[in-house]
Amino acid sequence: MNSSPAGSPSPQPSRANGNINLGPSANPNARPTDFDFLKVIGKGNYGKQSHIMAERSVLLKNVRHPFLVGLRYSFQTPEKLYFVLDYVNGGELFFHLQRERRFLEPRARFYAAEVASAIGYLHSLNIIYRDLKPENILLDCQGHVVLTDFGLCKEGVEPEDTTSTFCGTPEYLAPEVLRKEPYDRAVDWWCLGAVLYEMLHGLPPFYSQDVSQMYENILHQPLQIPGGRTVAACDLLQSLLHKDQRQRLGSKADFLEIKNHVFFSPINWDDLYHKRLTPPFNPNVTGPADLKHFDPEFTQEAVSKSIGCTPDTVASSSGASSAFLGFSYAPEDDDILDC
Structure with missing residues (x-):
């Protein structure tokens, strides 16, 4: 899974990517403390509020196509927005x-x-x-x-x-x-x-x-x-x-x-x-922990404690959910992508 925490619920939320462990159940009130933040695997740019909501909307439609990354969770705290996405480690x-x-x-x-x-x-x-x-x-x-x-x-x-x-x-x-x-x-x-x-x-x-x-x-x-x-x-x-x-x-x-x-x-x-054609190149990853196709510039970077362990993680979820109405999402059944 990829986690894409996005910065404060202002018009300029920031974006980052991390490698996390997904819990065993679909929690409609998910929060950062439900996840283990393991590695930084990339960083994105700043996005406007309208872009963030558009991305969430499109991601929810992607689960029906094999070549589009899917959304597993989205949730927010008073300080950040989070996307939890399919974990893909074959490289850009x-x-x-x-x-x-x-x-x-x-x-x-x-x-x-x-x-x-x-x-x-x-x-x-x-x-x-x-x-x-x-x-x-x-x-x-x-x-x-x-x-x-x-x-x-x-x-x-x-x-x-x-x-x-x-x-x-x-x-x-x-x-x-x-x-x-x-x-x-x-x-x-x-x-x-x-x-x-x-x-x-x-x-x-x-x-x-x-x-x-x-x-x-x-x-x-x-x-x-x-x-x-x-x-x-x-x-x-x-x-x-x-x-x-x-x-x-x-x-x-x-x-x-x-x-x-x-x-x-x-x-x-x-x-x-239906993925019945053999790809012309095999990334040869040994498992989810194989990060050889990610830039060491990111993977060697320490995971910022502010991503998952800030005071906002214990804040009331009801107080956080009003900043971006309709942003939070959790599936009824969690279908973890194996690799």
Whole structure:
């Protein structure tokens, strides 16, 4: 399990990740003292109140898809917000990509297919993800994709609807977002194209250390695809990274267009969804305590006593629950993820 305590119930709650032990029963009044905080495995950014509540809402819907991280508990104290998430210790895709620089097409195809399946599911719930990048794609203990971090998701976007919030990560922003135009769910397919390009070539497609130049590249530079790739891979990249969102692959029939592209012809999508396909890479973790795929910068850090052992842990839960109405959650039956 991952715990993501988030700072004070003000407009700027902080976020952190830890490795914890989950108690044997589902306690609707869970609090930090119900958990053992074992290790720091990562740290996040600050989030706004609306993002925190949106993330909780999306997380509750994720339990029905194999490639989305699920929420086990959420609770609050007068000082902090906590998410207890599925524990995933195969490492970030970003971690493996940095180590290996690029992936061969079969491996990149497998990850792209599982990610596309997850994005397609979110779209079926009228949710736009908006922050697809290798840092938000985890591998589980078997090597399957687990998409995480739903703070920038936008709910309630019907197939013909648009939204206009400027958000995302610079390297993966779609042109329509940069132009501050209304955009739809096709932004996620642009991001899939950018991630696939990075998996195959080692850098995002329009990358520059100068962010202004990178934005200029995204808006105006033709896509450059280095040699050595199959025709199918090149066509998929060109189709996903089309600067006109109306002409982009996925803009009309959404996930169905992605599934039917020739690049994914080796994929049996039903087998993929049910995890009957053997992942191309095995993280080879020895168990939940194996942290070799986490950055030692975090795992060697002492767990702050303020995360789970502060005066607010003994405060009245009724006093805490009013700050973020509807935030706390506990399942009826606890289904612990084995690894």
